[in-house]
Amino acid sequence: MDMIKLAAEMRTALQYFVTTLDAETQLDKMLEIPSMFPAYEVGKAYKVKDVISYGVNSVGDPQLYQVLQDHTSAAEWTPDTATSLYKAIGVTEGGYPVWVQPLGASDAYNTGDIVSHNGTLYISTMDGNVWSPETYPAGWEVYAE
Known part of the structure; x- marks a missing residue:
């Protein structure tokens, strides 16, 4: 059995699963697995409520962003700067991460x-x-x- 292929398939399955989570009601679950969210890509069509990762937060976890309007991403509209397109989630307005139960x-x-x-x-x-x-x-x- 090819373990690398199996790991890649498992990651894909988990990424399908995380798209079913709702940032409004299940943020705590989302913040427990931030590395499972797909990374921001330039030239990708995003829809409202999609959640992606871009950069890291102040404790070193992937920073999650929720898409605010349908658009195709562009290099000059990164999630950390294009506030009309993306909203950082899991952080306060001041940029502090929301506490999440550590796994260990x-x-x-x-x-x-x-x-x-x-x-x-x-x-x-x-x-x-x-x-x-x-x-x-x-x-x-x-x-x-």
Whole structure:
């Protein structure tokens, strides 16, 4: 069995699945698997509500964007600059990522990471932080800009 071909087929299947998620009601699920969303491509026809990845957010995860209007992408209209075409999701208006339950040590929050949880900004006070601010308040401090 060709493991590379199998892995490519699995990724394609997962990318089909992620297109069924809704950013309005299932954002938490989307943010758990940001690397599964297709990367932004120049010259591609996008439809309203498509979700793509482009660049990385402040904690190093792929940044997700939702398409706001049907269009064909162009090199000069990248998701991070064309705010009439794309909306960053999983981040606050100030650019802070929304807290997502880490899967383990590999994606845990570290000292100094700032996240938004239930509308409040928090800064992690420890490395390897896998708990939410409400589950383990000692691992977080309220952050003010």
